[in-house]
Amino acid sequence: MTGVTLELQSVTRRFGPVTAVDKTDLAIEQGEFFALLGPSGSGKTTLLRIIAGLERPDEGRVLIGGREVTDLPPYARNVGMVFQNFLLFPHKTVAENIVFPLRMQRASRAHRDEQLKWALSLLRLDGLGGRYPNELSGGQQQRVALARGLIARPALLLLDEPLANLDRELRSEMEVEIRRYQKELGIPFIYVTHNQEEALTMSDRIAVMRNGRFEQIGAKTEIYTNPASAFVATFVGHANRISGGIADIQGDLARIEWGGGSVLAPRPGSAQRGSAISVFVKHEDMAIHGAGLNGKRPEGVNQLAGTLRDIIFKGQTANYIVALPTGDDLVVSGTPRAGVARPNDAVIVSWPIEAGACFPREDA
Amino acid sequence: MNGMSLRAASRRRPGLRFAALVAPGALFIVIGLMLPLLAIVVFSFWRTESYELYADWSLDNYRTLLGEAAYRTFFLRSLVTAILVTVICLVCGWPVAYFIARHGGRYRLLLVLLLAAPFFTGVILRIAALQGLLGPVGLINMGLTMVGLPPIEALMYTKLAAGLGLVYLFIPFMVTAIYLSLVNFNFELLEVAKINGARPWRAFIEITWPLNWIGTAIGMILVFIPCLANAVTPRFLGGPEATSLGMSLAGQFGETGTWALGSAMGVFLFAVSLLAIFCIAPTIRLKRSGFTGTSLT
Amino acid sequence: MRAGPATLSMSAALGLLYVFLYGPIGYVIYTSFAVDIVWPFPPSFTLQAYVDLFSSSLYSEALTNSLTLATGAAVISTLLAAAGAIGILRFRSRYRTAALLIFIAPLFVADLLIGISVLAFNARVLGLPGNLFSAMAANAIQGTAFGFLIILAQLVRYNWDMDDAAMVFGAKPLRCFFEITLPTIWPSLFGAFLISFILAFNNLEISFYTLGAIPTLPSVAWGSLRFGLGAELFALAALVNGFVFLVFAVMYLLMRLGIVRFGYRGG
Structure with missing residues (x-):
């Protein structure tokens, strides 16, 4: 060599x-x-x-x-x-x-x-x-x-x-x-x-x-x-984790059911229906919208509804902390624009399906 | 083994290098100190007759030592003197060490070295110096005679003079040991105690004393042990009423030549020293002393 | 800051202790130059005591012996103590605590006991008469313990990663020691040498029993003190004190300058 x-x-x-x-x-x-x-x-x-x-x-x-x-x-x-x-x-x-x-x-x-x-x-x-x-x-x-x-x-x-x-x-x-x-x-x-x-x-x-x-x-x-x-x-970059079980497999995609609803994610290689799984989505891959978006459901995008709990202003970016009905928090990193939402507003968090990375659950 | 693999082996096992560096000194001390001490333990069960040792095993020497009133008196005198001298050194040493460590500022190294230095002049010359001041023809008594007063009897060849001599000889140990502990002590902890409502005296008892107990304990041991076995000071400063066990022990190895009995005395003194160490050692808890290493400044 | 009563009384205690320690020494030095050593007032000075001291063949023989004894003991002590301290601090071993205890054990044995037990061991077990070498070794036992503590005190602050750094950059272990370790720790080695030298030089009880009939300065002084305080003892005490203080002055300067320039302080 x-x-x-x-x-x-x-x-x-x-x-x-x-x-x-x-x-x-x-x-x-x-x-x-x-x-x-x-x-x-x-x-x-x-x-x-x-x-x-x-x-x-x-x-x-x-x-x-x-x-x-x-x-x-x-x-x-x-x-x-x-x-x-x-x-x-x-x-x-x-x-x-x-x-x-x-x-x-x-x-x-x-x-x-x-x-x-x-x-x-x-x-x-x-x-x-x-x-x-x-x-x-x-x-x-x-x-x-x-x-x-x-x-x-x-x-x-x-x-x-x-x-x-x-x-x-x-x-x-x-x-x-x-x-x-x-x-x-x-x-x-x-x-x-x-x-x-x-x-x-x-x-x-x-x-x-x-x-x-x-x-x-x-x-x-x-x-x-x-x-x-x-x-x-989790170690490289900052990611949200959503843990659940595989409810359905549709070609390359897996539908993951968890307490707060269901999301789609790329199917991990060996995963079967029913296996426990975690989906990781980087903070910056998620987007936050006002609740007015309701009803529209674009193809290839996951959506979850929640309540905006806090905004951590960091200068170039801001972290929006969204509380889901299950009690879990999601962190969404975005440009700090005034007026998107205020704490306690109902919001929608969305991300492209392919941004999710799926692995068998380790803590199980 | 060739050189290369030997080196590789020593790199693999730091234990080898540890042994190579530490063993010479450790063996030297074991052979030079422990073996002779073992020898006198053996001899203490033997018998001396006209300056010769005979291996007739018995407890006679210890019987003599514990049975004869004179030796008991010598021992008790040595023990009480050693305890008193240790306490006096402790009481006088603490404030001095504390003052230097706390308020000495940039001069504290100088101040503590000045306290330690006299120790290194040696026992005999320091006793000579003390006699120049306290003795019958020393400065104090001559001065009193000159102005027509009687000399102070208490300072001439008495137990008091011998005790004073021991304090003079060994107080540098006590101050140095306490000082070394105090310079590694974080005095800001006292501020914390005060802010939390402790008065100065209470802060001392709760914080300063326990955190510096290790230095204090070492100082006490370092003063107690040589005082217990001291022979020279009572001989030159003490007079007939001050004969110590150490003096008697020195005599067994000198004039009288009864080595077996002398060995028994040595073993006895050593045993009492060890007992003192074993009494004080359990009170030292490194984990609770805040020990982090040592520093001289 | 105004000094409180506690501070004032502590400083008074310090002052009194100095007077107590240095009064006799000062008086001895003063009197060593006096014509009348019993009542040296009003002052009248002479160097007669020093002349007598230096012309005495007994004292000069004793001086030679003391110097030889102290040098030998100091060399042995410093080498053993330095190797021991480096070994204990640098390399992990489960015998570390045991080794540490052995090295400081001599501090807890009285001089008299070291003296008589070495005498008994040499005379009855080894069949050796009193000689300079066994006295050197016996003094070096104590010197090793003192030297060990002095070296340890500086060495605990030494960062052994520096030796790793030097080795990565191509220095072999011996080179490493002389280029990196020694320049940093030599003041403590020097201090250990001086202290063990002075201890052996002035030691009475260990040397007395291990030397037999060979005179040293302390043993001659001891013999002379039995007959009362002579003028030459004043002179000897003054000289030895002067020597000790010279050594301490050197050490003080080394620590003041040495620690600033050589002591490794992390960064």
Whole structure:
């Protein structure tokens, strides 16, 4: 296989009774931005540490650039890493921190200086080389950590929630920047995060991880619009869940009966009549209308009647919280237009049938 | 095993690296401290005759130790002195440590180091310094004589002088231990208690004291144990009325050469020290002490 | 903020304690320069006590022995304590608590007991006469415990992930230690060395029993004190105090500057 930079073959790591990483296979292509997305405890950081060599897998193999590195210590692997708390060496200046990997490789002084200059200008750190890490702002420290990770042109850069400690504004700025560096340098990045927005903004491909396994790997649009499991559907994006049983199957569609009525949804592969099922619909795929719409029932659209309970104004969007007669709440995300409805008004919520994603019920 | 797989094995098992780093020191202490203590336990059941030990197992030494009035007096004297000195150090040490930790500001490190430093001058030179002040030809009594007053008898070779000497020697331990606890104590908790209606004294009893009990307990143990076994202070400051069990023990290993009896005394003192530790240890509950590590500033 | 009566009385207690601790020391230093050591007033100064001290062959032999003893004990203590503290904090093991207890156990055994039990063990079990090496080892037991606590106090704040970072960037474990760990923790190693040095240098009871007839400064001072407080004892006490305070001044400066520059504070 050409172009494959990293390959994991059936990698497993246990901590006592807990299996942190469970028989995981993965191949990362040259030049791609890959995100490992999962809640805390899903094993994503352990997987990253296995790739770095900081943890040893109990089973399986790790290959970097076609070379088996499973038994190699971290210092023999030629990977770069950016850590969550940056982990800059506090007793070394910015310049000393950045050239550290080159010094470990015994690069010549001239090469070191040249690369340092390149890294400082790439990351807009000119003039800060003589400072100590504690004299830098959070964003600057982040850039130094990136420079240190990139300076030795590693085969692969690992990023462990690098933006978790930055404030919101800085974070969105850095998201764009990190993606730009990755595209400029062509080094594959593996980016661990529990923040779906980060993963969606920056990466080309995403693996959603849970309990040490990949729930789904794919292009980010694929993951977002076509989730492979109930977990992915709830974890990526914001979705409403309607749980019920299949009352009828009509070709590709299933009619789902539940306490509040019936809705149509694409039929999940193996589902039979009577099986318990959940339909997930993203907040922004739903629309809200005044109750005057009554009677009209356009083809291919589900409709539910309810009462508007509250409007959460968010600026660009607003979340309309609609209480259904069953007591369930639906959240509809839309542009905040005055006058659509007021709290306690009767409203209709609608969504296209194909926007619903159906999975067998997990909580049953 | 070649180098590579050895390294791989140690990477797999952090236990190996733990052992490699910790074992030398731990073994050193076990061999250098525990084995000798075990040796005197054994010797305490033996017999000495004209400076030689004979392995005739018996409880004679302990019978002598507990049976003879002189030894009982020595022991009780040591015990009462140690308890009193510990209490005095506690009462004097707490306000001082509290003041430094609370109000020392940027000088608190300096203040506490100045309190700890005298300890490191060594027992004998500190006793010498104290004698220069308290002794029969020391500053105080000479001064009194000069102005025509009688010297203060109570300070010359008495139990009081010996006790004062012990406080002088060991109060730095107490202050340092309490201070180390207090610098890790979050004084804002007191504000919370006050806002919730606790008066200062009540806040101290409910919050400060229990959260700093661990440092206090360690300080008490660190003062009690050396006081209990002290031999030098009563010898030079105490006079004939102050002979302690430690002094007598030192004599068994010195002039009289009755090592077996001396060993029994050592075992006895060690047992009492352990008893003190076992009495105080259950009162220390790390989970309730708010222990989060240590800091010196 | 106005100081309340409680604060005022606590500061008074602090002042009194300083007077109590430093009165005798100050008096000794003053008197060591006095012509008449019994009633050194009005002041008249001489260096005779120091001249006598330095010309005494007994004291100079004792000084050499004390220095050798203290250096050996301090080297052993620092190495063992540093390795132990790093091992306990860095690597998980179910023996962690046990190891911690062993390392601090010597703090809870009185000097006299260490002295006589090592004497009994050496003489009767090993058949060794008193010698400098067993005295070094016996002093190092206590030094290891003190050094361990000092190093532990700084090391608990050290972030071991830094070593992971260095390793990912190509540093081997030994390189890691010298490039990353040591520059951060050396003040505590130095402090452990100094403290165990001073402890062994000034120790009476452990050294006395393990050395046999070999004189050290504290044992010579002990012998001399039996015959009363001589002028040379004043001079010796003054010198040792001066030395201890010099060491503490160095440590103070290290902690003031050292913690600011070297201590790892998270960010």
